[in-house]
Amino acid sequence: MIKVIVNKKLCKGCELCTDACPLKIMVLGDVLNNNGYNYATQKDQDKCTGCMRCALMCPESAIEIYK
Amino acid sequence: MIKVIVNKKLCKGCELCTDACPLKIMVLGDVLNNNGYNYATQKDQDKCTGCMRCALMCPESAIEIYK
Amino acid sequence: MSQLFMKGNEAIAESAVRAGCEFFAGYPITPQNEIPEYLSWRLDEVGGVFVQGESEVAAVNMIYGASCAGKRVMTSTSGPGLSLKAEGISYLAASRLPAVIVDVARTGAGLGQIKPGQNDYWFVKSPGHGGFKTIVLAPHTVQEAVDLTYMAFDLADRDLAPVIVLADGVIGAMMEAVTLPPFKDTYPDKTSWILNGAENRESRIISSVTNDLNKLESFHVYQKELYESWGRKDVMVESFMASDAEYIIAAYGTSARIAKTAIRILREKGIKIGLIRPITIVPFPYEAFEDLPYNNVKGILVTELCIPSQMIDDIQLGVLKRIPVHTFGRGGGFIFSPEDIIDELNKVFSLED
Amino acid sequence: MSQLFMKGNEAIAESAVRAGCEFFAGYPITPQNEIPEYLSWRLDEVGGVFVQGESEVAAVNMIYGASCAGKRVMTSTSGPGLSLKAEGISYLAASRLPAVIVDVARTGAGLGQIKPGQNDYWFVKSPGHGGFKTIVLAPHTVQEAVDLTYMAFDLADRDLAPVIVLADGVIGAMMEAVTLPPFKDTYPDKTSWILNGAENRESRIISSVTNDLNKLESFHVYQKELYESWGRKDVMVESFMASDAEYIIAAYGTSARIAKTAIRILREKGIKIGLIRPITIVPFPYEAFEDLPYNNVKGILVTELCIPSQMIDDIQLGVLKRIPVHTFGRGGGFIFSPEDIIDELNKVFSLED
Amino acid sequence: MENSLLIAGFGGQGIMTLGQIIGYAATKSHLKATYYPSYGAEQRGGTANCAVVIADQEIGSPVRNKLNHIIAMNEPSFKRFEYNLIDQGSFFINSSLIKITVKKEKANVYNIAASELAMDIANIHSANFVMLGAYIAATKILDKNIVAETIDDYFTHKKEIAKISLIAFDEGFRQISKLGGKGCHDTTFK
Amino acid sequence: MENSLLIAGFGGQGIMTLGQIIGYAATKSHLKATYYPSYGAEQRGGTANCAVVIADQEIGSPVRNKLNHIIAMNEPSFKRFEYNLIDQGSFFINSSLIKITVKKEKANVYNIAASELAMDIANIHSANFVMLGAYIAATKILDKNIVAETIDDYFTHKKEIAKISLIAFDEGFRQISKLGGKGCHDTTFK
Amino acid sequence: MKNIYKKSSIISENAFCPGCLHGVASKLIAEVLEELQIHQKAICVLPVGCGTLNMESLKLDRVVAAHGRAPAVATGLKRSLPDNIVFTYQGDGDLASIGLAEIIHAANRGENITVIFVNNSIYGMTGGQLAPTTLVQQQSTTSKFGRNTSTMGYPIKMAEIITQLESPTLVARQSLDSPRNIIAAKKIIRRAFENQMNHKGFSFVELLSNCPTNWKMKPIDSLDWMRSNVIPYFELGILKDVEGGK
Amino acid sequence: MKNIYKKSSIISENAFCPGCLHGVASKLIAEVLEELQIHQKAICVLPVGCGTLNMESLKLDRVVAAHGRAPAVATGLKRSLPDNIVFTYQGDGDLASIGLAEIIHAANRGENITVIFVNNSIYGMTGGQLAPTTLVQQQSTTSKFGRNTSTMGYPIKMAEIITQLESPTLVARQSLDSPRNIIAAKKIIRRAFENQMNHKGFSFVELLSNCPTNWKMKPIDSLDWMRSNVIPYFELGILKDVEGGK
Ligand SMILES: Cc1ncc(C[n+]2csc(CCOP(=O)(O)OP(=O)(O)O)c2C)c(N)n1
Ligand SMILES: Cc1ncc(C[n+]2csc(CCOP(=O)(O)OP(=O)(O)O)c2C)c(N)n1
Ligand code: SF4
Ligand code: SF4
Ligand code: SF4
Ligand code: SF4
Ligand code: SF4
Ligand code: SF4
């Protein structure tokens, strides 16, 4: 099982992870974080292959992946 | 006939012309000019081929050549 | 004349265009970026030349070259960039080349902060090696920034010398209504000294070096006389509610306009206070301070957007310690408010007691 | 101690080595070339580092880096090079980095001439943007150049600040007997602030910028206090035959030693004349002029190897126009003689009448 | 008359645009005006703010710490400037993003759900104009039509934005005019 | 005692070497000394000169325009400095290159055919040491042996040059000692 | 569960704009230094530019150099502390414009330092002016109508210029636009630091980056623009790699 | 009799040391300008260095730039006076050390100017310090034991670096050590000025020169040294020649 955790405090809602995810399962949520950004979440955890593309791409190091 | 004239006022006695002359007929004289330099003269006018090497080489443009 | 609501930096740039600036070279630095940005397209429109230099060093030397060609030239920068231009400004002065240099000052030495500050006062008093001075004009409103920039070109051409317009981050970044001056259509004739090819005339040299030491010394004597002449005819100073004042605020640029608000508030309370505002930093209006009615004036507060005070010595050269002179400033890019000035006045002079 | 007959520049360089200078970066410029030339081999001998920078800008930033590492560092230059170092000096001051900067002054703004001059006085009073000061030490003999250079390293380390040694072309180029100081063997501990890798400690930053404006403002307040403390404890001034003097020559560096000869000549004629010689230009010895016995002193002549006078304002801040102050100088690289000074004294004060 | 306004919020909320438009409109109205953006490192992410002074005489300081009016677009700026408001000053609050209540006494507080209203109109980016409408309606410091004209001029090359902005402006104005309406309530003299 | 000497000539005539050696020798003799080279653009080709002051007390100015002694190695420097000599001052003239006579009155003039004498010894480059010998002999300002030692030290890594220089120095000294000898005549109080 | 990707412990919340690849460049450096276990010996010389923002977030010894002068500052540091790891982090305005002489001379001297060059084709920090690396026809606030080659010349290829010099031992260019290129970038950054550890001399890594704020694009669009405009002009790859060093 | 070689009328007695090839470089420029009949349109931007000595002897409009900044000054002049002929005359300390950024950026912008670069491998004017072009092992007053590549790097090849850039249209290197090379040098100088007349953009001519004074050699020995040391390192030839220009 793969677990992708987005640190909502760090996320700036840039969407680079959503772009990088080959399965397009990273998306921005509706809620703003303290800095005023819509932060990213993984919408379909089961599909995730743990390819780490999202995490590699994230400029904020906001994504941690567990296996 | 070739005439090589050294402007003794300009000459700094650097010997570059003496080095450049294939016939080694440019030499430094014994007398100092106003700036304290032994200036160059042509010692064997007849041999001169007018090749202009001496004049080309002279950093002071001190050598004029007539033909 | 219609009024336009303009950003200080852009107003300075447009004023330069109207003053006939034909060549500008600069390098980005906050808080003056709108000057090069504006001129990058505006000069093209009027047939002038804009070059973004690879550095401030290059930029100042580019205007050096264009000034040799007789163009009206300008460069602009802020603190760190002014340091890098020091050698070039010294060369301009020593080569007798007119140029306008705008410094939109920020706070702090080193990189400091891009926040406003009046931190370059000491530096502009002799902005480079070799012992020279330039006229330094210090606007306190956007309108004045426009007017002084416009005037700077004429002064530069008159003296064949660089002239500095010393603004600060507030003046550069703020917007305010201005009336722009008309386009200049006549300029001083420079054909007698510029470089444009030695056709039908002797060849010329523009140089800050000469092997003729007597000539060099004559130039130094000329410089001395020039600076003295500035003191006689180019001093500009505003006296604001100062004629009957018992207390004087001495301030220039942004801190002067803040002081004006403080003075209005205090005058409403019946306190006799006024402002003496140097408009020219060089030549400094020493006389305005020398000739104060010392029987009436009780004290002076020098307010600047920097710590420590940089203007105090100039003030004392006029005041000669005859009355107490205090200083008040904020560093770190903070801007004091009119209320802060009032508090300080109360502290040092117990004004409202 | 044995006396060595040494060239000023080389003596300065050797003194730096003995003061523990471990890193020097410079760029050639006359009349200080013997400093980098000497250090290029000498530092290697003592395990230090010499780097010829690609420019003065690079050189000052190299010593900035080496100072971050805790080394005792120096750079040297003359006029135009000092302008190019202005930004770096400002960074050193704002980043609280110790460094010694030697300026062997020449004449004229721009390229000027490599002949001696005391032309950088104005400039070294605030040699860069942002409103900072450095201590400025001005030797008048080769021995004093040695001693002040030696001391400069300690002052720099004490204040964590750049210190300037302001010599001139005469001091740099002349030879004179000197006694060299011993090699320093203890240095201040810098381990609490230098960069050497964050091993077993928190990581550190050395920076002239901070986003914490309060911290920046505190630094500005600290600067103010530092400069005030210099005024209290670091002022150095020589009073030469001045205690009973009716006439005072004010001069520093080479012009002071020329003045000494003039004074000896005049004293032999019974004229009561003396010299006040600022050894520190910053902090300036205002008190020496404030506290003159004004009932006795009739006038002051400021002599400098430059035109116009650059020290006059500082003198007036002490004298406050209580007695006549005249200035005398030569520009263009000319050196006045003792007789020239005497002539000028006669002219302005009718001394020998 | 001399009135100092501070507009504050996140970078990207159109704070600067608002300040400039008020300045332009004041100039058009033959009033004196200054606009001063607080520029600085803080612009990246953090708060952005600008100061606008409008007066009928020469303006001294363009930056004030005693404010007649505040338009706060987000919580951090709300907190930062709350105590700079003078007594009897007016506080315009984007209640969509600010959930704290004004602690300061003697303030006129206008809560406008600007972000939500803007979303209803087109998108969140016109929330600033909703606030502008409310501000003009409540303070009457400038003529509504002149402000509207100014908005139109400002976006002269961006007709679509001009249209949306004007709708948002009207909506904000309407909220105050109909006082007590949805998302807006007057909490004077709390 | 305070004595000012100026040495002047063409670049390349060893002017600076001479000045420095006198300074070293004075220091060795426990006297005060300053040496100041006139550096500058003029070094390329034109004249080179240096000032040497020797004294038994602290030296003020290292550059004087009233000179006790002048050593002139060529005509241009002769002309340039002639009038800086004080009355009763001494003028050492390389008469091989200087064909003008001293116009100044009240001067001790020593004409030494230094270039020629040097050429006789080895080459023209030691003409300066011939002058030095004459200078020391005539003025006795420094001890002959100390000067000779200093020359030896100065060229410590150039034994050949040291040797020639010392011979030249001796020759110059001899010229004055035997006063009135070849190429040297005393024209006091002309 | 095993953590297979986590934030490097030597960086904290950064101050870059959303989607700015400065964040990626910085985290790669942090990761590499940590992996090589040299973060406690490392000294980072920051530029003036958006890279300066690292001063709050990179937990290493750091110094902020004057604009363009990082290579000179690094020279002073490394010559003083030859056993530490000294690197510069510089933008394209900083390195290729005002600091051109400093970078070329540090490279030419073969200083044993590592240079990380973040090339985003623009002056980010000051609001989007023309950089020496701005692409032909690209708009900026000082080239409103696009870069005009006849007055502004062509984008400078720094890696190619550095390669011309004798001393540098590793010169490479990579891009940060995609996970695949980020992996390659990390690899070459690692090589560049290993080079320094092995005393091989000067290493230069150019990283193509973006500036969504001043390019006035959404971050994801900026990546597309990089792929279709930036990368084709600035070819990726290792330009010089002297095995064994000097 | 016909005069077949005479002094150009636009130079007078120069102030260089005896045997210094600065004299040759200067006279070639004078000859070319006169032959092309552009001396009355020409403006010479002089450097700080021994080239400054031309200020007394070159009878053209001249300006002395700050050390290293001649290309920036020339940019200002040429942009202001596009119909004049603007050229810089620079030494190797001036151009390749302190002024490196200025020359590369002027070249990169493709300024329509001509650069004459007199490379004598040393700082002449200031008395013989190490220059960026000083040869490996060559002694100077700041490299007493010879240029040590591990701390001072390698001699910089400016013509090669300029060639890397897109904009320059003519880049060449010649030597002044012999009559034959002097003829070749004159030819390429002529081409470089023609290039400017034809609005082809930036031309760069590097001329290998000597400094007998600071090399501490007799002038004729300095020529030998050039032939056996300098020329082999700095290859002669035309490195770039874009026909038709831009
Ligand atoms: C001497 C000097 N000149 C100019 C500036 C202003 N300045 C700050 S950052 C910067 C350039 C930033 O561009 P770049 O180096 O490309 O970095 P980026 O922000 O794009 O990462 C400039 C010009 C300065 N601080 N100092
Ligand atoms: C800013 C500045 N730095 C240094 C100098 C001193 N300086 C004068 S000429 C020169 C270098 C000369 O070398 P080069 O450019 O090679 O010319 P050359 O004399 O060899 O022809 C230097 C460093 C100066 N005048 N200005
Ligand atoms: S890449 Fe990172 S910062 Fe950007 S949206 Fe995804 S998690 Fe957030
Ligand atoms: S690990 Fe791969 S598949 Fe999973 S969310 Fe990230 S990018 Fe998508
Ligand atoms: S080359 Fe010229 S200067 Fe040199 S010796 Fe010959 S004529 Fe004289
Ligand atoms: S022209 Fe030729 S042959 Fe005649 S002197 Fe000159 S070099 Fe010799
Ligand atoms: S301005 Fe550009 S380079 Fe700077 S942080 Fe923002 S996006 Fe990145
Ligand atoms: S110092 Fe060297 S380069 Fe300068 S003129 Fe003399 S020989 Fe030529």
Ligand SMILES: [Mg+2]
């Ligand atoms: Mg960039």
Ligand SMILES: [Mg+2]
């Ligand atoms: Mg050279």
